[in-house]
Amino acid sequence: MATEAGGLGPEQQARRRIDRQLEASGWTVQTMHELAPNVACGVVVREFPTDTGPMDYLLMVNGQAVGVIEAKREEAAERLNVVEDQSSRYANSALKHLGQVALYFVFESTGTITWFTDLRDPVPRARELFQFPRPETLARQLAEAQTLRARLQALPASAPLGPTGLRDCQFQAISRLEASLAEGRPRALVQMATGAGKTFTAITSIYRLLKFGGVRRVLFLVDTRNLGEQAEGEFAQYLPQDDNRKFTELYTVSRLTSSHVPADAELIICTIQRLYSILKGEPLDEVDEESPPEGLEALRREPLPVVYNAKIPPEFFDAMVIDECHRSIYNLWRQVLEYFDSFLVGLTATPDSRTYAFFQQNVVSEYTLEQSVVDGVNVDHRVWRIDTEVTRQGSRIEAEELIEKRERLTRRRRWQQLDEPLDYQGTQLDRSVVNPSQIRTVLQAFRDGLPQMFPERVDREGRVEVPKTLIFAKTDSHADDIIRIAREVFAERNDFCKKITYRIDEDPRSVLASFRNDYLPRIAVTVDMIATGTDVKPLECLLFMRDVKSRNYYMQMVGRGTRSLDADGLRAVSPTAKGPKEGFVLVDAVGVKDSEKRETGALEKAPTVSTRDLMTGVTLGVRDEETLSSLSGRLARLAKRLDAEQHAQVREQTGGVGLNELASRLLGVDDPDAIEVEARQRFGLAEQETVTSEQRDQVREARAATACAPINGPLTTLLEELRQRSEQVVDDVNLDELTHSGWEGELETHRAALRRDFAAWLEAHRDDLTALTIYYAQPQRRAELTQAMIKELLTTLRREQPGLAPARVWEAYAALDDVTVKQPRSELAQIVALVRRVCGWDETLTPYAETVRRNFKRWIFDRHAGNRTKFTPEQQAWLEMIRDHVAASFHIELEDFDYAPFDGEGGIGAMVELFGEELDPLLNEINDALAA
Incomplete structure (x- = not known):
């Protein structure tokens, strides 16, 4: 049989791989000739003879034979x-x-894949x-009666669950979870609407597992520090039905804030980011636990390489409860979960197809938001719509205006x-441009x-107590603008409206x-911290001043408002409330309810990743070439924008390494020549010897x-602050105008009224405005339509019906036709498209420039398809x-060639030279064809 590298088949x-794994797990690997009594707790003997032939490995714990390993080549894994x-x-x-001995622990392994059966x-x-597993683990398991x-x-039978103190949905979830565990199912999904008590359900299950199920240690896994802190508080407050002591008095609870994992804790709370860093043996700053890891999926498609850690072996936890599991079970983090030999229980209100797949479609609870509202567990909501002109279509600042520019972070102005x-x-x-009037108009x-x-x-007096309101902002800078303006709009003091993000000086x-819990603040503004x-x-009240693309x-985010509250609890913070919380209001100021939403999984295909996410990924161990190269380019570009003082700040944080360095x-990590030289030096290779791929990988990893050593949480925070000092334009020139504010149903009524009134106004003027006469009664004259005619139409509309501004009517028809095409900036272009739509020239609302381009393409095709001479490239x-002139001005005449852009290309003389006697009929043909 042919052998592979090193002469080994x-x-x-x-077997070499199996030996290394066993030794890493604390076993002493010996042959029959080396076997010595009491040499260690765990001994593995190769080729131990039996009456049916030698077994590959015999496992012995404290001198007692306990298990067998059957070794197979890697190709036999399947x-x-x-x-x-x-x-x-x-x-x-x-x-x-030894004679006949009961070997309970049975393994089959290739050294890469290992399967295990406990015959007991x-x-x-x-x-x-x-x-x-480690030998002491098997020793402990053997000492247990079951x-x-x-x-x-x-x-389920030994400690029946009673419904006392539990909602029906919680009782069913716990009962079905315990039935799933009784069947030995390794994964289970608890889908329960936000506000229905997922965490309380999980704590009750964990309590029962620890007290009645013989579970030694449970991990409660979260994906942000905030959720970990919240869970820690809920465990501390949990009082079981069968004991007057709280959970933390009965069991040792530890929330990990460092790499130390207490072995005596029965319940450990940890973020998945920190758990990964512990497995890798690398430090992690708390900053890197602030944001969910969901966005980091885009960094790489293969899982992070998890390695064995003897301090926290796979058997360390008997069960793991994964909070918000729809975010933390996929590509980037999946191996962290699958490292452990434990039962996995997922908690989420919003599962998707990947969530169901990961938990092997074992859904033990499926309690939807709709059902929770019907049951009175949660409250429903109504939608209040706010629309403004600048929100929908932006604006223009004319040339020669003196504008303010400010740094996002320092607010320094020029x-x-x-x-x-x-x-x-x-x-x-609120990103590159800030219009304070837009924020003020919405508030x-x-x-x-x-x-x-x-x-x-x-x-x-007609005043209303402002209900507890959460405003979702786009960025920290946007949140600061909202807070300042909200205090002015409501004429209130500082503590009336506050920011709740990780980046505030106060303790969030x-x-x-x-x-x-308190009366103040009445309004909180957040970006991500309390969005989920x-x-x-x-x-x-939930006020959306940012759009959201993830379903x-x-x-x-909507779930933040669904939680129910009794009358006393509501009056404790909102004294004018007359009864219990019966619902909440979702105030949509950006069209978030209508914007296209995608599944979370689409993040994997995201074309870009933020610099912060790139650095966080590197901090957590992402080392692929694409990530390092991308980050290198980002840092190099940022370095050009920093001044001497800021460069000094960076070097202080990195221990003297400049940003350019x-x-x-980072860019040099994958230099093939450098890797070649370093590998030869490191492994002492002679000139004629070839560097192996394994040696290259080791050098590249080092x-x-x-x-990447200088990259950590504090550096990420510093660079984010420096990067955010980029400037924004402050538009104090254009005042915004409210176009609608009312209940969701009222918005459609309002839009229908706009459409009806606009069509009626056009009909009333069809005989006295030339443009309308052509559109309505004499379409054969469409080639005569000029910009002057359209301006006359627009001027008359503005004078007689200012409430029928084309921008407002455009939105009404766009909603009717369910189109998302970009609204033209020019009111002339808007009104032409609207008139064509009302008069039936276009079946759906279509920007006029798009119509002209479509007609032009058809006209060119028809001419070339006939027997007429084809146009030259210059023509x-x-x-x-x-075509572009007609799209903007609706008509072309000979005198137009004396102006831009034609005059720069030779004007009327060039046109005559190119088209000769055909010029006049050609222009008529074009005017007719493009206006069709």
């Missing part, structure tokens, strides 16, 4: 289940010198392990005169709408506690570790200029 290589009978035969064979289980079933699976099988007009879209608001509309939203709380937990998973029961994230190191270029 496939079987020998598998057939390991086939050799289970062979393993079992050895387990029941008579051992030389009620239903022995093989499961895959990351690594062999296996964990046997204890869990007995749990003034600059514009050389050319600045157009911005609504999507740019004023919200304030003025409160008496209609909460009519029972209006006093004799203290501000959150005040928002939850945080319980604030008195919330009665799951949006539902999580750091970028260079180079990456060295290059085609001029025709395309004419």
Whole structure:
């Protein structure tokens, strides 16, 4: 048989890998000739003879034979289940010198894949392990009267669950989870609507597992520090039905804030980011636990490489409860979960197809938000819509205006005169452009709408107590603007409106506690910190001033308002409340309810990743070439924007490494020549010897570790602050205008009224405005339509019906036709498209420029398809200029060639030279064809 590198065949290589794994797990590997009594707690003997032939490995604990390992070559991994009978035969064979011994622990392994069966289980079933268990683990398990699976099988009958103190949905979830565990199912999903008590359900289950199920240690896994702190508080407050002591008095609870994992803790709370760092043996700053790891999926498609850690072996936890599991079970983090040989229980309100797949479609609870509202567990909501002109279509700052520019972070201001007009879209608001009037208009509309939203709380003066309101902002800078303007709009003091994010000088937990329990603040503004998973029961308003593209994230945000609250609890923070919380109001100021939502999984295909996420990924161990190269480029670009003082700040944080040097190191990690030289030096290779791929990988890993060493949480925070000092344009020129504020149904009524009134006005003027006469009654004259005619139409509309501004009517028809095309900036272009739609020239609302381009393409095709002479490339270029002119001015005439852009290309003379006598009929043909 041919052998592989080093003269070892496939079987020998598998045994070499198995030996290394066993030794890493604390076993002493020996041959029969080396066997010595009491040499260690765990001894593995190779080729131990039995009456049916030598077994590959015999496991001995404290001198007692306890298990068998059947080794197979790596190519046989997919057939390991086939050799289970062979393993079992050895387990029941008579051992030389020892006789008939019960070998309960049976393994099949290639050194890469390992399967394990405990023959003492009620239903022995093989499961895959990351690594062999430690000998002391098997010693402890042998000393127990029953296996964990046997204890869990007995749990439902030995300690029946009573419904006292539990909602029906909680009772069913716990009962079905325990039935699933009794059947030995390794994974289970608890889907329960936000506000229905997922965490209370989980704590009750954990309490029962620890007290009645013989479970030794449970991990409660979260994906943000905030959720970990919240869970810690809920465990501390939990009082079981059968004991007057709280959970933390009965069991040791530890929330991990460092790499130390207390072995005596029965309940450990940890973020998945910190758990990964512990497995890797690397430090982690708390900053890197602030944001969910969901966005980091885009960094790489293969899982992070988890390695064995003897301090926290795979068997360390008997069960793991994964909070917000829809975010933390996928590509980047999946191996962290699958490292452990434990039962996995997922908690989420918003599962998707991948969530169901990961938990093997074992859904033990499926309690939807709709059902929770019907049951009275949660409250429903109504939608209040706020629309403004700038929100929808942006605006323009004309050339030569003196504008303010400010740094996002420091708010340092300077003034600059514009050389050319600045157009911005609504999507740019609060990022590159800030329009204070837009923020003020939205908040004023919200304030003025409160008496209609909460009519029972209006006093004799017509004032209403502002309900507890959570505003979702786009960025920290946006949140600061909202807070400043909200205090002015409501004429209130500082503590009326506060920010709750990780980046505030105050303790965010203290501000959150005040928002939850005290009268002030009435309004909280957040970006991400309390967008998901945080319980604030008195919330009665959610104001969206940012859009959300993830369906799951949006539902999580909506869930902040669904929690019910009794009358006393609501009056404790909102004294004018007349009864219990019966619902909440979702105030949509950005069209978040209508925007297209995607599944969370689409993040894996995200074309870009933020610099913060890149650095966080590197901190957590991402080392692939694409990530390091991308980060190198980002750092190099940032370095150009920093001044000497800021560069000094960076070097102080990195221990003397400058940003340019750091970028260079990252880029150089994958230099093939450097790796070649370093590998030869490191492994002492002669000139004629070839560097192996394994040696290259080792060198590359070491180079990456060295290059990435300065990157950590504090540096990420510092660079984020420096990066955010980029400037924003402050538009104090264009005042915003409210177009609608009212209940969701009222918005459609309002839009229908706009459409009806606009069509009626056009009909009334069809005989006295030339443009309308052509559109309605004489379409054969469409080639005569000019910009002057359209301007006359627009001027008359503005004078007689200013409420029928084209931008407003555009939105009404866009909603009717369900189109998302970009609204033209020019009112002339808007009104032409609207008139064509009303008069039936277009079936759906279509920007006029798009219509012209479509007609032009058809006209060119028809001419070329006929027998007429085809246009030359130069003629085609001029025709395309004419097309663009018609799109903007509706008509082309000879005198137009004396102006831009035609004059720069030779004007009327060039046109005559190109088209000769055909010029006049050609222009008529174009005017007719493009206006069709």
